[in-house]
């Protein structure tokens with residue numbers, strides 16, 4: 225990266241983190257959050273001049289609308305339960321094996337996690353890795369072996385244990401270069417490459433190891449050095465997307481055929497993984513059918529024809545956050561709440577006039593059905609549904625005395641609309657904000673913080689009022705996830721958006737403020753995204769501010785950006801690969 229770009233990068237990095245927190249204070253003190261002015265003005269909205277965008281129709285039609293339960297479901301569930309207990313026994317036995325066998329234990333845990341069934345064995349895995357951490361600390365037993373050292377480092381860091389990266393200096397010569405002999409250890413290089421993605425700010429040895437392994441793994445592919453087809457495929461896939469950024473359900477599908485070919489595989493585990501995948505797929509199809517019916521009943525295509533119909537792509541997004549059965553209620557709530565976000569986004573970004581949006585924003589601050597009459601006709605169903613969806617959650621929360629949860633989520637919706645209104649004003653006035661102004665608003669309108677809060681609404685008792693206080697102040701992991709979405713989304717969509725009267729994206733703001741080209745802006749953004757991943761890694765290390773499972777939504781929301789926005793805009797315009805992901809997750813069953 226040229227030196228002047230590095231200077232810009234440092235000033236940008238600081239400005240995002242400092243100005244953003246200042247602006248939140250400012251936003252919190254905005255008059256709209258106190259007592260909104262009366263909505264009592266009876267204007268006609270008929271002659272409004274609107275910008276409209278013609279989003280293409282859903283490419284999925286009604287194919288997920290109905291769902292019929294399979295007849296052999298109960299039998300498959302029974303078999304999965306038996307296999308689950310067998311695998312659990314293996315993990316329990318493995319806890320007390322000889323230290324020389326600990327590498328085998330790590331390999332088993334890695335397979336369980338990659339095959340997507342670790343959610344059944346959280347306690348056993350925690351106990352095994354905790355024992356390993358207590359036994360070895362930072363001194364892994366097998367540190368002459370690059371593959372096993374890298375696996376140990378990655379698994380412990382993934383579990384939140386802050387093992388030192390200092391162990392990797394062992395692989396450098398006296399001049400500070402990585403040992404030449406490492407290049408011949410293909411498995412070791414791949415394992416180290418994956419481990420480097422757990423790095424945090426300041427871990428130079430891992431930054432260098434990433435450069436080193438990426439360069440040599442690319443070379444291996446280019447020069448056809450690797451004569452193991454399966455290994456070559458794994459390298460290719462890892463270079464496209466490291467394990468840290470992969471979505472767990474997609475990783476299961478990718479890893480099953482690889483694991484199947486390994487002589488050391490555990491057949492019970494393999495069969496469990498396939499059965500479990502299919503059983504969960506049934507649950508997911510059932511949920512998607514339920515949500516498709518809700519969308520159809522809402523009659524969005526007639527009442528709000530300017531709104532995108534991306535129910536299936538949206539479900540992919542939510543499935544990326546949580547795929548486990550215990551989060552079924554959360555997924556349904558998130559689908560309704562997030563599709564309302566899409567409706568709001570299209571209304572503020574596209575269809576609504578500034579005057580209408582001001583009235584709507586004030587109505588949201590009041591959060592009362594009495595505001596309905598004041599709204600333009602087309603906005604009434606949006607407002608009604610917004611209140612209804614949150615009321616439904618509130619009724620559930622009342623039964624368990626957790627209504628504080630709905631208070632915070634509603635406040636975040638209010639904050640979201642206030643900031644959408646600022647964007648609409650900028651777009652109306654064709655104002656290009658400074659980078660600081662832009663970030664202070666668009667890190668809120670990217671909606672991730674609000675969505676993360678909503679991920680906790682149906683959460684168990686580990687979710688407390690502190691969790692909501694934490695998320696609503698945009699702590700580093702939440703901000704990092706927001707920034708990843710904002711930058712990756714804008715890199716992918718800004719050209720298309722600028723063809724209509726959309727607010728200037730972060731790309732335009734950076735280019736204008738720093739006088740740099742689009743290509744240089746992309747280079748900067750890529751670095752900012754990488755740094756945000758380091759923040760996510762840092763914040764996931766123990767001790768964490770909230771229980772570790774609650775960090776999965778911001779982490780998975782960052783991961784899904786890597787899938788949706790790397791090849792373009794796969795949310796709005798699903799490409800070949802995205803279509804194939806959706807089919808493999810929701811249509812095609814695995815043969816067991």
Ligand SMILES: CC(C)=CCC/C(C)=C/CC/C(C)=C/COP(=O)(O)OP(=O)(O)O
Pocket residue numbers: 537538539541542558559562563565566569573669670671672713717795
């Ligand atoms: C279930 C479901 C729908 C999930 C989506 C998750 C969600 C609501 C993300 C918020 C950000 C957003 C509106 C992205 C896509 O629109 P855009 O590129 O037009 O966003 P922008 O206007 O902020 O650039």
